[in-house]
Amino acid sequence: MPVEDIDGLALISDPLARLRERQSTRTGDDHTSTARVNRLQYCPACLKEDHAPFFRRGWTLATRVSCIRHGCRLRDHCPTCRGDITPSRQNRLLPQHFCVWCDADLRKPTLSAEYDVQRFERLIDDLLRIHVAGHGGHGKTSLPAMLGAACFTFNGEPTSISRLPHRVRYVLFRQLTDGMMPLKKRSEHPAIVLWTRIALAAPKHSDLVASLRAEITSQITPRSKTRSRLPDLADLQQVIIRLHSNRRASLATATPAN
Numbered sequence: 001m002p003v004e005d006i007d008g009l010a011l012i013s014d015p016l017a018r019l020r021e022r023q024s025t026r027t028g029d030d031h032t033s034t035a036r037v038n039r040l041q042y043c044p045a046c047l048k049e050d051h052a053p054f055f056r057r058g059w060t061l062a063t064r065v066s067c068i069r070h071g072c073r074l075r076d077h078c079p080t081c082r083g084d085i086t087p088s089r090q091n092r093l094l095p096q097h098f099c100v101w102c103d104a105d106l107r108k109p110t111l112s113a114e115y116d117v118q119r120f121e122r123l124i125d126d127l128l129r130i131h132v133a134g135h136g137g138h139g140k141t142s143l144p145a146m147l148g149a150a151c152f153t154f155n156g157e158p159t160s161i162s163r164l165p166h167r168v169r170y171v172l173f174r175q176l177t178d179g180m181m182p183l184k185k186r187s188e189h190p191a192i193v194l195w196t197r198i199a200l201a202a203p204k205h206s207d208l209v210a211s212l213r214a215e216i217t218s219q220i221t222p223r224s225k226t227r228s229r230l231p232d233l234a235d236l237q238q239v240i241i242r243l244h245s246n247r248r249a250s251l252a253t254a255t256p257a258n
Helices: 003-009 044-049 115-133 143-149 166-177 190-220 233-254
Strands: 151-154 157-160
Touching: 115 143, 115 166, 115 190, 143 190, 151 166, 166 190
Parallel strands: none
Antiparallel strands: 151 157
16 A cells, blocks of 8 residues: 555554655565565664664654764665665564574664764754644645655656665765755756755754753743742731731721611
């Protein structure tokens, strides 16, 4: 079934479905009986830290090319046999950090992601978090739909980012941060403008987050202890007694004599 149809069967639709990695077609595949290639990616450092290695849902986003926790690049193939990552095909009871094709350990370290790429990626991630927080009845103009609508040139064909391998997406992000726009312009599409604006805004993103954090911190920081002390129980009792006495005196004055 198409991913869109599967998403439609869920009780709560995935607001980021347009940016989830898709399977792609490849001819001459030696590892599978079909021509469908799984683009599942992962962080080897995270799998190495796990007591029971598992694949995160956040790794399925095509806008992720590095690990936010470790700063290293993600990987979408076995480092030994180059086969795609398909832990669901494992026919033995093995931890998920073993390759289903050659039994090699998938946790071989990757290189660190470049700072500009990480900064650009974090900005996209923060924008998507804001989108999810306010997710409602978004239409085709939602942020994930706009980002997924842009077509990039891959093997001479216009391809959405959800169908690009990790290697290509990482190079794409690096080109975007360098001011290049390797987009396939079938027509003037607002998605192209959106990608351009995000790339241009990325260098200022850390300063914006820092200033926002400082503003929020200043609002929630407790004030100095020069404030007057809070009234204790004895003070409250004295106030109640005085109010009660004044009330009785007022009633006695207002009551006419017989």
